[in-house]
Amino acid sequence: MSEQSKGYKARAQALVSKMTLEEKALLLSGNGSWTTHKIDRLGLPSIMMTDGPHGLRKATGPSTADSVPATCFPTASALASSWDPELIRQVGVALARESQANDVQILLGPGINMKRSPLGGRNFEYFSEDPILAGRLAAAYIQGVQSEGVGTSLKHFAVNNQEFERMVNSSNLDERTLHEIYLPAFEISVTQAQPWSVMCAYNKINGVYASENPLLLEDILRKAWGFEGFVVSDWGAVHDRAQGVMAGLNLEMPGSGDVNRKKIIEAVNAGKLPVARLDEVVASLVAVVLKAAESRRTGTRFDVDQHHALARQVAGESIILLKNDDHILPLDAGGKKKIALIGAFAKEPRYQGAGSSQVNPARISNAHDELVAILGGSERIGYASGYDFEGVTSAELLEEARQQARHADVAIVFAGLPDSHESEGFDRPNLDMPEGHNQLIDAVSQVQPNTVVVLMNGSAISMPWVGRVKGILEGWLTGQAGGGAIADILTGKVNPSAKLQETFPVRTEDTPTAIEFPGLNQQAYYGEGVFIGYRYYDKKKIAPLFPFGFGLSYTTFDYSEMTLSASSIQDTGSLTVQVKVKNTGKVAGKEIVQLYVREEVPAVSRPEKELKAFAKVALAPGEEKTVSFTLSPRDFSYYNAHLHRWAVNPGRFDILAGGSSRDLPLSKSVSVEAQVAVSTLTRESMVKEFRDHPKGKAFYSRLTSIIMGGSSEEPGTVKRTLQEERARKKAEMSTLVFVNDMPAYKLIAFSEGKFTEQMLNDILAQVQ
Ligand code: BGC
Numbered sequence: 001m002s003e004q005s006k007g008y009k010a011r012a013q014a015l016v017s018k019m020t021l022e023e024k025a026l027l028l029s030g031n032g033s034w035t036t037h038k039i040d041r042l043g044l045p046s047i048m049m050t051d052g053p054h055g056l057r058k059a060t061g062p063s064t065a066d067s068v069p070a071t072c073f074p075t076a077s078a079l080a081s082s083w084d085p086e087l088i089r090q091v092g093v094a095l096a097r098e099s100q101a102n103d104v105q106i107l108l109g110p111g112i113n114m115k116r117s118p119l120g121g122r123n124f125e126y127f128s129e130d131p132i133l134a135g136r137l138a139a140a141y142i143q144g145v146q147s148e149g150v151g152t153s154l155k156h157f158a159v160n161n162q163e164f165e166r167m168v169n170s171s172n173l174d175e176r177t178l179h180e181i182y183l184p185a186f187e188i189s190v191t192q193a194q195p196w197s198v199m200c201a202y203n204k205i206n207g208v209y210a211s212e213n214p215l216l217l218e219d220i221l222r223k224a225w226g227f228e229g230f231v232v233s234d235w236g237a238v239h240d241r242a243q244g245v246m247a248g249l250n251l252e253m254p255g256s257g258d259v260n261r262k263k264i265i266e267a268v269n270a271g272k273l274p275v276a277r278l279d280e281v282v283a284s285l286v287a288v289v290l291k292a293a294e295s296r297r298t299g300t301r302f303d304v305d306q307h308h309a310l311a312r313q314v315a316g317e318s319i320i321l322l323k324n325d326d327h328i329l330p331l332d333a334g335g336k337k338k339i340a341l342i343g344a345f346a347k348e349p350r351y352q353g354a355g356s357s358q359v360n361p362a363r364i365s366n367a368h369d370e371l372v373a374i375l376g377g378s379e380r381i382g383y384a385s386g387y388d389f390e391g392v393t394s395a396e397l398l399e400e401a402r403q404q405a406r407h408a409d410v411a412i413v414f415a416g417l418p419d420s421h422e423s424e425g426f427d428r429p430n431l432d433m434p435e436g437h438n439q440l441i442d443a444v445s446q447v448q449p450n451t452v453v454v455l456m457n458g459s460a461i462s463m464p465w466v467g468r469v470k471g472i473l474e475g476w477l478t479g480q481a482g483g484g485a486i487a488d489i490l491t492g493k494v495n496p497s498a499k500l501q502e503t504f505p506v507r508t509e510d511t512p513t514a515i516e517f518p519g520l521n522q523q524a525y526y527g528e529g530v531f532i533g534y535r536y537y538d539k540k541k542i543a544p545l546f547p548f549g550f551g552l553s554y555t556t557f558d559y560s561e562m563t564l565s566a567s568s569i570q571d572t573g574s575l576t577v578q579v580k581v582k583n584t585g586k587v588a589g590k591e592i593v594q595l596y597v598r599e600e601v602p603a604v605s606r607p608e609k610e611l612k613a614f615a616k617v618a619l620a621p622g623e624e625k626t627v628s629f630t631l632s633p634r635d636f637s638y639y640n641a642h643l644h645r646w647a648v649n650p651g652r653f654d655i656l657a658g659g660s661s662r663d664l665p666l667s668k669s670v671s672v673e674a675q676v677a678v679s680t681l682t683r684e685s686m687v688k689e690f691r692d693h694p695k696g697k698a699f700y701s702r703l704t705s706i707i708m709g710g711s712s713e714e715p716g717t718v719k720r721t722l723q724e725e726r727a728r729k730k731a732e733m734s735t736l737v738f739v740n741d742m743p744a745y746k747l748i749a750f751s752e753g754k755f756t757e758q759m760l761n762d763i764l765a766q767v768q
Pocket of ligand 1: 051155234
């Protein structure tokens, strides 16, 4: 714990020691929807927390649409496509300044749940299907916000991956999947950035509500990761309040009047909730309230124009060029070519999601007006709306679009998901865009060979028309300045440099949870285990529409020369990996270099490869840079559910590098030797476990020879036919297979007592 945190904790404890039971219970529930209670008698102020995550939503009325004007940045799926922690840190700084200017102490975000299925209704608000990418970006966001004296609330902890029945659903999963997929992003964020608060999820995890879950809130969050802040319930996630306090849930939001306050008091009076536990839970909250109140910077102002410019820059770094046949993009800004802009999103963009994250934008730009401004006059630009706000088209609208497309040199169709198709509160039934959008793209591409599609959606969609258009830009939900950013990319003012943070599958049926998502009867079974996102498509050898990590540029990059700091390391050591990347095109650009690790012969079923590191590198034409990464033991580990911890299975690992999960031109392998035992050998351990154990391996041949027997024959002295020799080898192999899977103590009976209990105990004593 930092000295500063210790100071606040000590002051909080002193205050708690002066509180009555009623005051303690009062503090543990909010005062209305957005603030904590104050205690004037003790000089304890109230603090305010508001949504989040990609803009400030300080409510001015009961509807989510009623809030103060604020800069609406691109949503998380867009932000994450930048793969740029520094940029996201800057967004955090801007968000914090707007919070300070509005006297808000905690911003409710970032949201970092894994995109288990591309159909998750809130995927637009989450970073990635990969825990490392999500964790590193979330840590940067938190550091940015908190550097300006505003807290964050990391949400939704944990395993909150669907909207269907979100308040009651139980996410049922095995221990290894929990630790390898659903916890690491939280772990990275907490250990690297210490958010002031963590928001527990609505759902249950294996039958226990997140808001009452001691394993998550106490053992993992506080004890294992050293979390110093307070846990707040998602809005309305509290069930048994006293149970929640016992588990470590500090604050109930929104307030429940005196309903749950009374329950806490009753539980204490009935001896069911120890006062010491209550004090501890109140003190963690009070410590942050003190820090937050003292971090207020009254009089803060922010520059609306500057934040709009930042939002435009960030959107430009988040828009992905998915297809660019015949170099259809960038458009020739100075030329004379006529351009048809088709689709209502060109003028009325979909730029953010719906639900608690809905921001009242300070301003909105649209691609149509921005392109008119850049291309100099509307005579070059035609427009047809193509569909209504629900995405429904008609024969008339399609004909109008065809007319515009025919009379232009290039048609740019704006399409995606309307608000009604994607929101907090429900999941999508499939990957499809509205039929009207698909029909519009078909109609336009039939009459105009130079068709480009610009997409506005918060999560993966299917593209039945992918082969019929020359260019595709995935714009995501670009935030308020997205119109300008799209124009920047279309005209080449900005070279696209973003890559997919989630896989785009071809069909809904191809997805990891296709058989059952989002579950039924309040139960979701995570049967796909650790295989979500690219981990699944790789393992099943399913070709995605566009793979994780993919994105094009207006320039090209070449990878060469991977060097490893060693060819063999201990499982306690680290490995430095260097790769060279060169801009081989004519314009400056940025490449996202990705590093994956694959275990050659894993002890458990592992993904074909997993992302472990990445870096975004700016390169002038012809420039080459060396990018360096350091891999730690954890990067080679899997979560061993028997040991209940991370462990390295000794053996060979491939290090793969390149520009997308399906384009990794560089690879080398390293052998990792065991220092740390991945298992504890007991009399029940199988013989093969001795072979794979750093100390046990010395006894392996002794154990196998008990059954295999040592041959006394001199090699070559007994003459056998080829067939006899083969039969003998086959028998030996079968016996070895049999012995390997035998528990060690069985050797005593099989050897008819020649191998004794004492001998086994001696071996076990030496391998501990
Ligand atoms: C959402 C949270 C949000 C909270 C407050 C909940 O319904 O799940 O993400 O921060 O409301 O608006």
